[in-house]
Amino acid sequence: QVQLQESGPGLVKPSETLSLTCTVSGGSISGYYWSWIRQPPGKGLEWIAFIYYTGNTNYNPSLKSRVTISVDTSKNQFSLRLNSVTAADTAVYYCARYSGSPSTWFDPWGQGTLVTVSS
Amino acid sequence: QSALTQPASVSGSPGQSITISCTGTSSDVGGYNYVSWYQQHPGKAPKVMIYEVSNRPSGVSNRFSGSKSGNTASLTISGLQAEDEAEYYCNSYTSIRTYVFGTGTKVNVL
Numbered sequence: 001q002v003q004l005q006e007s008g009p010g011l012v013k014p015s016e017t018l019s020l021t022c023t024v025s026g027g028s029i030s031g032y033y034w035s036w037i038r039q040p041p042g043k044g045l046e047w048i049a050f051i052y053y054t055g056n057t058n059y060n061p062s063l064k065s066r067v068t069i070s071v072d073t074s075k076n077q078f079s080l081r082l083n084s085v086t087a088a089d090t091a092v093y094y095c096a097r098y099s100g101s102p103s104t105w106f107d108p109w110g111q112g113t114l115v116t117v118s119s
Numbered sequence: 120q121s122a123l124t125q126p127a128s129v130s131g132s133p134g135q136s137i138t139i140s141c142t143g144t145s146s147d148v149g150g151y152n153y154v155s156w157y158q159q160h161p162g163k164a165p166k167v168m169i170y171e172v173s174n175r176p177s178g179v180s181n182r183f184s185g186s187k188s189g190n191t192a193s194l195t196i197s198g199l200q201a202e203d204e205a206e207y208y209c210n211s212y213t214s215i216r217t218y219v220f221g222t223g224t225k226v227n228v229l
Contacts, residue, residue: 035218044122044223045157045165045208058216061120094164104212105155105170112164 002027004095004110012089012117018082022095022110029053029076033098035106036069036080038091046091050098051078085117123148123209123221130227136197139224141209142190147219149190153212156185156194160205168207169194196226204228 008020022034036048049059049069059067063082071078082089092114096106124142131137141148141156148154154172157165167176169185172192182197192211196203209221 037220045159045210045220047210047218047220050218060217061215099167100170102153104153104218105167106157106165106210107167107170107176109164109166 002097002108004097004108006093006095006110006113008113008115010114010116012085012115013119014086014117015084018080018085018089018115018117020080020093020095020113020115021077022079024076024078024097029071029073029078033103034071034078035096035098037094037096037106037109039094039112040088040091048080048082087117089115090117091115120147120213120215120217120219123211123219125207125209125221125224127222128225128227130229131196131199132229133199133201135199136195137199137226139194139196139207139209139226141192141194141211141221143192143211143219144190146214147211148187148192148209150214151212152187154185154187154192155210156183156192157208157210158203158205159208165208199228201228 012018030053035050051057051069068081092112094112096109099107156169159165172187173185184195207224
């Protein structure tokens with residue numbers, strides 16, 4: 001079955017750029033929508049963005065000015081970049097695939113990766 | 120976009136039924152049948168329990184059911200079990216082609 005794995009630095013300095021990659025295994029990235037979701041420690045889930053395998057994207061309005069999501073079908077990966085980070089961006093970051101037709105629910109999810117913003 | 124509103128916690132005894140509400144607006148919950156529910160145990164990734172308001176994915180217990188009325192969606196857990204103790208989040212598609220999660224509800228099994 002399809003599995004997702006997040007990767008990237010666990011520590012980022014304030015004002016710098018957070019970069020994460022989600023590697024999809026057990027299936028193709030083509031034909032699906034993909035998403036990034038985050039969860040600050042002890043808090044709720046926040047949807048960040050989605051991307052279709054063709055490159056069509058949309059972003060959470062509250063993060064749109066700082067976020068870029070991209071896809072690399074040749075590597076079966078999609079990525080997240082969040083610039084000008086602050087301590088408020090400290091969170092577990094999850095990647096997930098959309099399921100269904102239309103694609104409106106998240107399954108499966110990656111295990112999540114904790115990113116801490118600190119100097 | 121504002122998070123959907125959920126009660127902070129709901130409690131019940133084993134065997135009882137509980138219901139979690141998820142209130143949004145006509146631009147999200149009320150406007151589309153694209154509400155999903157997720158269960159999250161501590162330190163784990165969320166797991167989908169209900170999609171498109173009332174559909175259960177394969178493998179999810181039929182003790183979980185979903186519904187919607189107006190701008191409020193609901194998740195009902197019947198025959199409450201100890202393993203159901205977790206955090207639950209709703210999610211909805213919105214009119215601007217984004218998605219929004221609920222504030223989260225901690226289910227306590229007494």
